Amino acid sequence: MENKDLLSEEEQFRELRQLLKEMPKVDAPPGFEADLMxxxxxxxxxxxxxxxxxxxxGFLKPVPSALAVGVVAIVAFVLLVNEPGDExxxxxxxxxxxxxxxxxxxxxxxxxxxxxxxxxxEQQYPSKGDAPASxxxxxxxxxxGAEYSPAPNTRSTGGNNLPVTAAVASVSEESFDKKADAITxxxxxxxxxxxxxxxxxxxxxxxxxxxxVADSLKAKQKDTSTNK
Amino acid sequence: xxxxxxxxxxxEQLILEFQETNDTELFExxxxxxxxxxxxxxxxxLGDRDATSDVVQETFIKVYRNKDSYKTFAKFSTWxxxxxxxxxxxxxxxxxxxxQISINSWGEDEETMDLPDGGPLPDRxxxxxxxxxxxxxxxxxxxxxxxxxxxxxxxxxxxxEEIAETMGISIGTVKSRINRGRAQLQELLRxxxxx
Numbered sequence: 001m002e003n004k005d006l007l008s009e010e011e012q013f014r015e016l017r018q019l020l021k022e023m024p025k026v027d028a029p030p031g032f033e034a035d036l037m038x039x040x041x042x043x044x045x046x047x048x049x050x051x052x053x054x055x056x057x058g059f060l061k062p063v064p065s066a067l068a069v070g071v072v073a074i075v076a077f078v079l080l081v082n083e084p085g086d087e088x089x090x091x092x093x094x095x096x097x098x099x100x101x102x103x104x105x106x107x108x109x110x111x112x113x114x115x116x117x118x119x120x121x122e123q124q125y126p127s128k129g130d131a132p133a134s135x136x137x138x139x140x141x142x143x144x145g146a147e148y149s150p151a152p153n154t155r156s157t158g159g160n161n162l163p164v165t166a167a168v169a170s171v172s173e174e175s176f177d178k179k180a181d182a183i184t185x186x187x188x189x190x191x192x193x194x195x196x197x198x199x200x201x202x203x204x205x206x207x208x209x210x211x212x213v214a215d216s217l218k219a220k221q222k223d224t225s226t227n228k
Numbered sequence: 229x230x231x232x233x234x235x236x237x238x239x240e241q242l243i244l245e246f247q248e249t250n251d252t253e254l255f256e257x258x259x260x261x262x263x264x265x266x267x268x269x270x271x272x273x274l275g276d277r278d279a280t281s282d283v284v285q286e287t288f289i290k291v292y293r294n295k296d297s298y299k300t301f302a303k304f305s306t307w308x309x310x311x312x313x314x315x316x317x318x319x320x321x322x323x324x325x326x327x328q329i330s331i332n333s334w335g336e337d338e339e340t341m342d343l344p345d346g347g348p349l350p351d352r353x354x355x356x357x358x359x360x361x362x363x364x365x366x367x368x369x370x371x372x373x374x375x376x377x378x379x380x381x382x383x384x385x386x387x388x389e390e391i392a393e394t395m396g397i398s399i400g401t402v403k404s405r406i407n408r409g410r411a412q413l414q415e416l417l418r419x420x421x422x423x
Contacts, residue, residue: 016414020382023360028267029281033259036285040292
Protein backbone atom coordinates (compact mmCIF):
# COMPACT_ATOMS: atom_id res chain seq x y z
CA MET A 1 0.00 0.00 0.00
CA GLU A 2 2.78 2.38 0.99
CA ASN A 3 4.79 1.39 -2.07
CA LYS A 4 1.79 2.20 -4.24
CA ASP A 5 1.50 5.63 -2.62
CA LEU A 6 5.18 6.28 -3.11
CA LEU A 7 4.98 5.21 -6.70
CA SER A 8 1.98 7.37 -7.40
CA GLU A 9 3.71 10.32 -5.66
CA GLU A 10 6.77 9.77 -7.78
CA GLU A 11 4.55 9.57 -10.79
CA GLN A 12 2.89 12.82 -9.82
CA PHE A 13 6.28 14.50 -9.38
CA ARG A 14 7.27 13.13 -12.75
CA GLU A 15 4.26 14.82 -14.24
CA LEU A 16 5.07 18.03 -12.45
CA ARG A 17 8.65 17.90 -13.60
CA GLN A 18 7.44 17.32 -17.13
CA LEU A 19 5.13 20.31 -16.86
CA LEU A 20 7.94 22.54 -15.62
CA LYS A 21 10.31 21.26 -18.28
CA GLU A 22 7.80 22.02 -21.01
CA MET A 23 7.30 25.58 -19.94
CA PRO A 24 8.42 27.94 -22.71
CA LYS A 25 11.85 29.47 -22.23
CA VAL A 26 11.78 33.20 -21.78
CA ASP A 27 14.62 34.84 -23.67
CA ALA A 28 16.30 38.17 -23.11
CA PRO A 29 14.70 40.98 -25.16
CA PRO A 30 16.36 42.17 -28.35
CA GLY A 31 18.93 44.86 -27.76
CA PHE A 32 19.73 43.43 -24.34
CA GLU A 33 23.45 43.15 -25.06
CA ALA A 34 23.64 46.63 -26.56
CA ASP A 35 21.91 48.08 -23.48
CA LEU A 36 24.22 46.15 -21.22
CA MET A 37 27.37 47.38 -22.95
CA UNK A 38 26.03 50.91 -22.89
CA UNK A 39 25.45 50.62 -19.15
CA UNK A 40 28.89 49.17 -18.58
CA UNK A 41 30.51 51.99 -20.55
CA UNK A 42 28.50 54.60 -18.65
CA UNK A 43 29.47 52.96 -15.35
CA UNK A 44 33.09 53.06 -16.43
CA UNK A 45 32.68 56.78 -16.95
CA UNK A 46 30.93 57.07 -13.61
CA UNK A 47 33.83 55.29 -11.90
CA UNK A 48 36.23 57.95 -13.10
CA UNK A 49 34.07 60.66 -11.55
CA UNK A 50 33.93 60.97 -7.78
CA UNK A 51 30.80 59.30 -6.48
CA UNK A 52 28.09 60.92 -4.44
CA UNK A 53 29.40 59.32 -1.25
CA UNK A 54 32.93 60.49 -1.97
CA UNK A 55 31.65 63.99 -2.57
CA UNK A 56 29.69 63.96 0.69
CA UNK A 57 32.62 62.61 2.71
CA GLY A 58 34.92 65.13 1.04
CA PHE A 59 32.57 67.91 2.04
CA LEU A 60 32.28 66.63 5.61
CA LYS A 61 36.02 66.13 6.14
CA PRO A 62 36.59 69.43 8.03
CA VAL A 63 33.50 68.86 10.19
CA PRO A 64 35.12 66.63 12.88
CA SER A 65 37.98 69.06 13.46
CA ALA A 66 35.57 72.01 13.59
CA LEU A 67 33.44 70.09 16.07
CA ALA A 68 36.47 69.39 18.25
CA VAL A 69 37.43 73.07 18.25
CA GLY A 70 33.87 74.03 19.13
CA VAL A 71 33.73 71.57 22.02
CA VAL A 72 37.05 72.83 23.40
CA ALA A 73 35.81 76.43 23.16
CA ILE A 74 32.57 75.58 24.98
CA VAL A 75 34.42 73.70 27.74
CA ALA A 76 36.86 76.58 28.17
CA PHE A 77 34.01 79.08 28.35
CA VAL A 78 32.14 77.01 30.94
CA LEU A 79 35.29 76.65 33.05
CA LEU A 80 36.03 80.36 32.91
CA VAL A 81 32.48 81.31 33.84
CA ASN A 82 32.40 78.92 36.79
CA GLU A 83 35.87 79.79 38.04
CA PRO A 84 36.03 79.32 41.84
CA GLY A 85 37.84 82.66 42.33
CA ASP A 86 34.63 84.57 41.67
CA GLU A 87 32.78 82.62 44.31
CA UNK A 88 35.47 83.28 46.88
CA UNK A 89 35.42 87.00 46.15
CA UNK A 90 31.65 87.03 46.38
CA UNK A 91 31.75 85.17 49.71
CA UNK A 92 34.37 87.55 51.06
CA UNK A 93 32.17 90.51 50.19
CA UNK A 94 29.14 88.91 51.82
CA UNK A 95 31.07 88.06 54.97
CA UNK A 96 32.41 91.59 55.30
CA UNK A 97 28.99 93.08 54.72
CA UNK A 98 27.37 90.84 57.30
CA UNK A 99 30.10 91.57 59.77
CA UNK A 100 29.60 95.26 59.28
CA UNK A 101 25.84 94.93 59.59
CA UNK A 102 26.29 93.17 62.86
CA UNK A 103 28.75 95.76 64.13
CA UNK A 104 27.04 98.96 62.90
CA UNK A 105 23.42 97.99 63.27
CA UNK A 106 22.49 98.83 59.68
CA UNK A 107 20.66 96.63 57.31
CA UNK A 108 22.42 94.98 54.43
CA UNK A 109 20.30 96.99 52.07
CA UNK A 110 21.52 100.22 53.60
CA UNK A 111 24.66 101.65 52.15
CA UNK A 112 27.46 100.88 54.49
CA UNK A 113 30.24 103.33 54.69
CA UNK A 114 33.33 101.25 54.39
CA UNK A 115 35.62 104.14 53.88
CA UNK A 116 38.15 105.24 56.51
CA UNK A 117 35.88 108.25 57.21
CA UNK A 118 33.57 105.91 59.05
CA UNK A 119 36.23 105.09 61.57
CA UNK A 120 37.22 108.73 61.92
CA UNK A 121 33.59 109.70 62.52
CA GLU A 122 33.30 107.10 65.24
CA GLN A 123 36.42 108.43 66.81
CA GLN A 124 35.10 112.00 66.66
CA TYR A 125 32.18 111.38 69.02
CA PRO A 126 34.07 110.62 72.21
CA SER A 127 36.89 113.01 71.52
CA LYS A 128 34.63 116.00 70.99
CA GLY A 129 32.03 114.78 73.47
CA ASP A 130 29.23 116.17 71.36
CA ALA A 131 27.38 113.00 70.71
CA PRO A 132 23.65 113.47 71.27
CA ALA A 133 22.82 112.50 74.82
CA SER A 134 19.20 111.76 74.21
CA UNK A 135 19.91 109.55 71.25
CA UNK A 136 18.52 106.13 72.00
CA UNK A 137 20.70 103.12 71.54
CA UNK A 138 20.48 101.88 68.01
CA UNK A 139 18.35 98.93 67.18
CA UNK A 140 20.55 96.51 65.37
CA UNK A 141 18.69 94.40 62.99
CA UNK A 142 20.06 91.03 62.01
CA UNK A 143 19.60 89.45 58.63
CA UNK A 144 16.58 87.55 59.87
CA GLY A 145 14.92 90.82 60.76
CA ALA A 146 14.99 90.25 64.51
CA GLU A 147 15.57 93.35 66.56
CA TYR A 148 18.80 93.59 68.39
CA SER A 149 18.67 94.56 72.04
CA PRO A 150 21.59 96.36 73.50
CA ALA A 151 24.04 94.34 75.46
CA PRO A 152 23.82 94.46 79.26
CA ASN A 153 27.34 95.84 79.61
CA THR A 154 26.44 99.00 77.73
CA ARG A 155 27.39 101.94 79.79
CA SER A 156 26.16 105.50 79.55
CA THR A 157 28.41 107.97 81.25
CA GLY A 158 27.35 111.49 82.10
CA GLY A 159 24.58 111.57 79.63
CA ASN A 160 27.03 110.66 76.93
CA ASN A 161 25.50 107.70 75.18
CA LEU A 162 27.90 106.09 72.85
CA PRO A 163 25.79 103.87 70.68
CA VAL A 164 28.54 102.86 68.33
CA THR A 165 30.81 101.87 71.13
CA ALA A 166 28.07 99.95 72.85
CA ALA A 167 27.13 98.16 69.74
CA VAL A 168 30.73 97.32 68.97
CA ALA A 169 31.33 96.07 72.45
CA SER A 170 28.27 93.89 72.49
CA VAL A 171 28.71 92.52 69.06
CA SER A 172 32.42 91.87 69.22
CA GLU A 173 32.02 88.45 70.82
CA GLU A 174 29.40 87.45 68.32
CA SER A 175 31.52 88.59 65.39
CA PHE A 176 34.48 86.63 66.70
CA ASP A 177 32.26 83.54 66.86
CA LYS A 178 31.31 84.11 63.27
CA LYS A 179 34.94 84.46 62.31
CA ALA A 180 35.79 81.24 64.06
CA ASP A 181 33.03 79.52 62.17
CA ALA A 182 34.25 81.04 58.99
CA ILE A 183 37.79 79.84 59.56
CA THR A 184 36.71 76.30 60.33
CA UNK A 185 34.44 76.40 57.36
CA UNK A 186 31.26 75.67 59.31
CA UNK A 187 28.44 77.59 57.74
CA UNK A 188 25.73 79.01 59.92
CA UNK A 189 22.17 78.72 58.69
CA UNK A 190 21.52 82.41 59.18
CA UNK A 191 24.66 83.42 57.37
CA UNK A 192 24.35 81.53 54.14
CA UNK A 193 27.59 81.51 52.26
CA UNK A 194 29.06 84.21 54.43
CA UNK A 195 31.20 82.23 56.81
CA UNK A 196 33.63 80.46 54.56
CA UNK A 197 37.31 80.59 53.68
CA UNK A 198 38.76 83.90 52.59
CA UNK A 199 35.76 85.95 53.80
CA UNK A 200 36.66 85.11 57.37
CA UNK A 201 40.11 86.64 57.10
CA UNK A 202 38.92 90.01 55.90
CA UNK A 203 36.10 90.12 58.42
CA UNK A 204 38.57 89.20 61.14
CA UNK A 205 40.80 92.15 60.30
CA UNK A 206 37.87 94.56 60.18
CA UNK A 207 36.59 93.24 63.52
CA UNK A 208 40.02 93.72 65.06
CA UNK A 209 40.04 97.32 63.88
CA UNK A 210 36.60 97.88 65.41
CA UNK A 211 37.77 96.29 68.64
CA UNK A 212 40.74 98.66 68.73
CA VAL A 213 38.42 101.62 68.26
CA ALA A 214 36.20 100.36 71.06
CA ASP A 215 39.18 99.97 73.38
CA SER A 216 40.42 103.47 72.63
CA LEU A 217 36.95 104.90 73.25
CA LYS A 218 36.73 103.14 76.59
CA ALA A 219 40.09 104.56 77.57
CA LYS A 220 38.99 108.08 76.63
CA GLN A 221 35.76 107.72 78.56
CA LYS A 222 37.77 106.76 81.62
CA ASP A 223 39.96 109.80 81.14
CA THR A 224 36.97 112.20 80.88
CA SER A 225 35.34 110.70 83.98
CA THR A 226 38.53 111.04 85.98
CA ASN A 227 38.97 114.60 84.77
CA LYS A 228 35.48 115.45 85.90
CA UNK B 229 39.85 36.97 -31.64
CA UNK B 230 38.00 34.64 -34.02
CA UNK B 231 34.43 33.55 -33.29
CA UNK B 232 35.40 29.94 -33.69
CA UNK B 233 38.05 30.18 -31.05
CA UNK B 234 35.64 31.90 -28.73
CA UNK B 235 33.11 29.15 -29.26
CA UNK B 236 35.67 26.51 -28.44
CA UNK B 237 36.62 28.02 -25.13
CA UNK B 238 34.88 26.78 -22.00
CA UNK B 239 33.17 29.24 -19.64
CA GLU B 240 36.06 29.02 -17.21
CA GLN B 241 38.63 29.64 -19.94
CA LEU B 242 36.66 32.65 -21.13
CA ILE B 243 36.49 34.29 -17.74
CA LEU B 244 40.14 33.55 -16.94
CA GLU B 245 41.26 35.03 -20.22
CA PHE B 246 39.01 38.00 -19.62
CA GLN B 247 40.65 38.44 -16.23
CA GLU B 248 44.07 38.50 -17.89
CA THR B 249 43.41 40.53 -21.01
CA ASN B 250 40.33 42.59 -20.09
CA ASP B 251 39.21 42.00 -23.65
CA THR B 252 35.56 43.04 -24.03
CA GLU B 253 35.04 40.45 -26.75
CA LEU B 254 35.50 37.70 -24.22
CA PHE B 255 32.98 39.30 -21.94
CA GLU B 256 30.50 39.59 -24.80
CA UNK B 257 30.92 35.89 -25.47
CA UNK B 258 30.03 35.18 -21.84
CA UNK B 259 26.98 37.44 -22.11
CA UNK B 260 25.91 35.70 -25.29
CA UNK B 261 26.08 32.30 -23.61
CA UNK B 262 24.31 33.18 -20.39
CA UNK B 263 21.85 35.95 -21.15
CA UNK B 264 18.94 33.63 -22.04
CA UNK B 265 19.39 30.97 -19.35
CA UNK B 266 19.77 33.69 -16.72
CA UNK B 267 16.82 35.61 -18.07
CA UNK B 268 14.62 32.52 -17.90
CA UNK B 269 15.77 31.67 -14.38
CA UNK B 270 15.24 35.18 -13.01
CA UNK B 271 11.95 35.62 -14.83
CA UNK B 272 10.55 32.40 -13.35
CA UNK B 273 11.69 33.59 -9.95
CA LEU B 274 10.36 37.16 -10.15
CA GLY B 275 7.55 36.90 -12.69
CA ASP B 276 8.27 40.36 -14.09
CA ARG B 277 10.01 40.98 -17.37
CA ASP B 278 11.30 44.51 -16.72
CA ALA B 279 12.63 43.63 -13.30
CA THR B 280 14.21 40.52 -14.77
CA SER B 281 15.96 42.56 -17.45
CA ASP B 282 17.39 44.87 -14.78
CA VAL B 283 18.52 42.01 -12.58
CA VAL B 284 20.22 40.13 -15.41
CA GLN B 285 21.98 43.28 -16.61
CA GLU B 286 23.07 43.94 -13.06
CA THR B 287 24.41 40.39 -12.88
CA PHE B 288 26.58 40.88 -15.95
CA ILE B 289 27.78 44.24 -14.70
CA LYS B 290 28.83 42.57 -11.47
CA VAL B 291 30.65 39.90 -13.43
CA TYR B 292 32.39 42.58 -15.46
CA ARG B 293 33.44 44.67 -12.49
CA ASN B 294 34.29 41.80 -10.14
CA LYS B 295 35.79 39.43 -12.66
CA ASP B 296 38.93 39.10 -10.54
CA SER B 297 36.95 37.70 -7.61
CA TYR B 298 36.18 34.57 -9.64
CA LYS B 299 38.42 31.68 -8.56
CA THR B 300 39.35 28.79 -10.78
CA PHE B 301 38.16 26.10 -8.35
CA ALA B 302 34.54 27.14 -8.80
CA LYS B 303 32.40 26.39 -11.79
CA PHE B 304 31.61 29.59 -13.68
CA SER B 305 27.92 28.68 -14.13
CA THR B 306 27.43 28.25 -10.38
CA TRP B 307 29.23 31.54 -9.75
CA UNK B 308 27.08 33.54 -12.15
CA UNK B 309 23.86 31.82 -10.99
CA UNK B 310 24.76 32.67 -7.40
CA UNK B 311 25.12 36.34 -8.33
CA UNK B 312 21.86 36.34 -10.31
CA UNK B 313 19.97 34.48 -7.54
CA UNK B 314 21.18 36.90 -4.87
CA UNK B 315 20.24 39.93 -6.95
CA UNK B 316 16.84 38.41 -7.73
CA UNK B 317 16.22 37.84 -4.02
CA UNK B 318 17.29 41.38 -3.23
CA UNK B 319 14.89 42.67 -5.87
CA UNK B 320 12.11 40.55 -4.44
CA UNK B 321 12.75 41.91 -0.95
CA UNK B 322 12.78 45.44 -2.26
CA UNK B 323 9.49 44.89 -4.03
CA UNK B 324 7.97 43.27 -0.97
CA UNK B 325 8.90 46.30 1.05
CA UNK B 326 7.28 48.54 -1.48
CA UNK B 327 4.34 46.16 -1.68
CA GLN B 328 4.34 46.46 -5.41
CA ILE B 329 4.37 42.87 -6.46
CA SER B 330 2.26 42.71 -9.55
CA ILE B 331 1.21 39.35 -10.81
CA ASN B 332 -0.70 41.06 -13.61
CA SER B 333 2.55 41.87 -15.39
CA TRP B 334 2.92 38.15 -15.95
CA GLY B 335 -0.34 38.15 -17.95
CA GLU B 336 0.94 40.93 -20.20
CA ASP B 337 4.16 39.10 -20.75
CA GLU B 338 2.30 35.93 -21.55
CA GLU B 339 0.47 37.70 -24.35
CA THR B 340 3.68 38.75 -26.05
CA MET B 341 5.51 35.50 -25.43
CA ASP B 342 6.77 33.67 -28.50
CA LEU B 343 5.13 30.30 -28.95
CA PRO B 344 6.47 27.41 -31.02
CA ASP B 345 5.50 27.50 -34.70
CA GLY B 346 3.48 24.73 -36.32
CA GLY B 347 2.23 23.66 -32.96
CA PRO B 348 -1.13 22.76 -31.69
CA LEU B 349 -4.49 24.25 -32.64
CA PRO B 350 -5.61 27.70 -31.31
CA ASP B 351 -7.76 26.09 -28.56
CA ARG B 352 -4.81 24.09 -27.47
CA UNK B 353 -2.62 27.22 -27.56
CA UNK B 354 -4.96 29.08 -25.29
CA UNK B 355 -5.10 26.06 -23.06
CA UNK B 356 -1.30 25.76 -22.81
CA UNK B 357 -1.00 29.50 -22.29
CA UNK B 358 -3.41 29.30 -19.38
CA UNK B 359 -1.57 26.32 -17.99
CA UNK B 360 1.76 28.12 -18.16
CA UNK B 361 0.24 31.12 -16.45
CA UNK B 362 -1.13 28.92 -13.70
CA UNK B 363 2.24 27.23 -13.23
CA UNK B 364 4.02 30.56 -13.06
CA UNK B 365 1.54 31.90 -10.52
CA UNK B 366 1.93 28.74 -8.46
CA UNK B 367 5.72 29.10 -8.60
CA UNK B 368 5.47 32.65 -7.30
CA UNK B 369 3.38 31.40 -4.39
CA UNK B 370 6.13 29.03 -3.27
CA UNK B 371 8.47 30.15 -0.49
CA UNK B 372 11.63 31.65 -1.97
CA UNK B 373 13.95 28.86 -0.80
CA UNK B 374 11.85 26.16 -2.46
CA UNK B 375 11.08 28.24 -5.52
CA UNK B 376 14.71 28.83 -6.37
CA UNK B 377 15.58 25.15 -5.93
CA UNK B 378 12.69 23.90 -8.05
CA UNK B 379 13.45 26.39 -10.83
CA UNK B 380 17.13 25.49 -10.88
CA UNK B 381 16.42 21.77 -10.86
CA UNK B 382 13.27 21.33 -12.95
CA UNK B 383 13.40 24.35 -15.28
CA UNK B 384 17.11 25.10 -15.61
CA UNK B 385 17.91 21.38 -15.30
CA UNK B 386 20.92 21.84 -13.09
CA UNK B 387 22.35 18.88 -11.19
CA UNK B 388 21.95 18.54 -7.42
CA GLU B 389 25.68 19.13 -7.03
CA GLU B 390 25.58 22.34 -9.01
CA ILE B 391 22.59 23.59 -7.05
CA ALA B 392 24.33 22.74 -3.77
CA GLU B 393 27.39 24.68 -4.94
CA THR B 394 25.32 27.62 -6.13
CA MET B 395 23.32 27.84 -2.91
CA GLY B 396 26.24 26.96 -0.64
CA ILE B 397 24.37 24.16 1.10
CA SER B 398 24.65 20.36 1.27
CA ILE B 399 23.20 18.06 -1.41
CA GLY B 400 20.90 16.46 1.20
CA THR B 401 19.39 19.84 2.03
CA VAL B 402 18.98 20.58 -1.66
CA LYS B 403 17.15 17.30 -2.25
CA SER B 404 14.82 17.71 0.71
CA ARG B 405 14.02 21.30 -0.19
CA ILE B 406 13.34 20.38 -3.81
CA ASN B 407 10.96 17.61 -2.71
CA ARG B 408 9.11 19.93 -0.34
CA GLY B 409 8.91 22.56 -3.03
CA ARG B 410 7.58 20.09 -5.53
CA ALA B 411 4.98 18.83 -3.08
CA GLN B 412 3.76 22.36 -2.38
CA LEU B 413 3.73 23.21 -6.07
CA GLN B 414 1.77 20.09 -6.86
CA GLU B 415 -0.76 21.02 -4.20
CA LEU B 416 -1.08 24.46 -5.75
CA LEU B 417 -1.54 22.93 -9.21
CA ARG B 418 -4.12 20.34 -8.13
CA UNK B 419 -6.62 21.54 -10.71
CA UNK B 420 -4.25 20.94 -13.59
CA UNK B 421 -3.51 17.41 -12.42
CA UNK B 422 -7.18 16.59 -12.09
CA UNK B 423 -7.67 17.16 -15.79
